[in-house]
Amino acid sequence: MAMMKAVVLPEAFGGVGPLTVTEIERPQPGDVQVLIKVHAASVNPVDYKMASGKYPAVKQSVLPIVLGRDISGTVVSCGPQVTGLHAGDEVYAMLDRGHGGFAEYVALNADLCVPKPAKLDHVAAAAVPLAGITAWQGLFDHGQLISGQRVLIHGGAGGVGHFAIQFAKERGANVSTTGSAQDKDFVRLLGADQAVDYKSDRFEEVVHDVDLVFDLVAGETQERSWNVLKDGGTLISTLGKPSEARALEHHARATGYMAQPNASELAEIGQLIVAGKVKPYIEATFPLEAAGAALQRLEQRHTQGKIVLEVSA
Ligand SMILES: NC(=O)c1ccc[n+]([C@@H]2O[C@H](COP(=O)([O-])OP(=O)(O)OC[C@H]3O[C@@H](n4cnc5c(N)ncnc54)[C@H](OP(=O)(O)O)[C@@H]3O)[C@@H](O)[C@H]2O)c1
Known part of the structure; x- marks a missing residue:
């Protein structure tokens, strides 16, 4: 054997x-x-x-x-x-x-x-694969992010977030992200337009009118995120289903999801890597x-x- x-x-x-x-x-x-x-x-x-x-x-x-x-x-x-x-x-x-x-x-x-x-x-x-597919499905399948929209990515320097920043920029979105102070240069290198240090700054004071919040953190970070959404915006989380009551208050669409293996999406991500657009x-x-x-x-x-x-x- x-x-x-x-x-x-x-x-x-x-x-x-x-x-x-x-x-x-x-x-x-x-x-x-x-x-x-x-x-x-x-x-x-x-x-x-x-x-x-x-x-x-x-x-x-x-x-x-x-x-x-x-x-x-x-x-x-x-x-x-x-x-x-x-x-x-x-x-x-x-x-x-x-x-x-x-x-x-x-x-x-x-x-x-x-x-x-x-x-x-x-x-x-x-x-x-897992981090890339999770970012792809959160932004595009569930979040339906399109060119010209504004997205806030919580936890942009981690495994999922560092792909999400690159995918969102490649799609033509304006990207804000939260992360640690020592990650500011890193997330800027990935293409983020705005980097907020979550330990020293309150993101809701500097980020506004967001079409999509992509939440990789949950807890009070998610709770405070309703205030930065445009009326009718979208909140997508990898960490459970957001409050339906809060979504209703903001006329928002909100969902949690579990990433699923998807070879055609992984192949599309591979093409962006080959083209030098994602790393x-x-x-x-x-x-x-x-x-x-x-x-x-x-x-x-x-x-x-x-x-x-x-x-x-
Ligand atoms: N539902 C699904 O299918 C699915 C799929 C993949 C991942 N997930 C979940 O999504 C989360 C992120 O996954 P990951 O692979 O990206 O994890 P990771 O590589 O550990 O990255 C997490 C990032 O979040 C940052 N962070 C922590 N607290 C924060 C806060 N309050 N505000 C902003 N940023 C904060 C961390 O920075 P510091 O360490 O500097 O604080 C780190 O850069 C995990 O909980 C994971 O279990 C779910």
């Missing part, structure tokens, strides 16, 4: 501290699946939320599972019904829950795989063995862009 290294969330939620690499059986691709040799996998807040039992969609009864929702790697073999992909193809993908990417190999549905943009190495490519920023890389430390860093301290695990050469 072929084995592989993987970061497994065991039978009980214990946070990221105890996570280690263990040897488990290498998966086999199903009829419509491909087996990928994973070169790099990025970490996301969902991973530390899952590890601590704070992610409602993953209950203790489904454990153990391999963590990780983003991969970049090479196709090793294809199930009998797979067309259009071949051994040796370099691909990247956002994984469904339960197909963990913090592993040397992953089997996933072929239709989730997208050719890796040639100009990115695997580390940079692995930073893109993933990697703050740090860790070896697979240090997945727990990588997640601890994401959870406990300020990150600019993304943190990526180097899995195999």
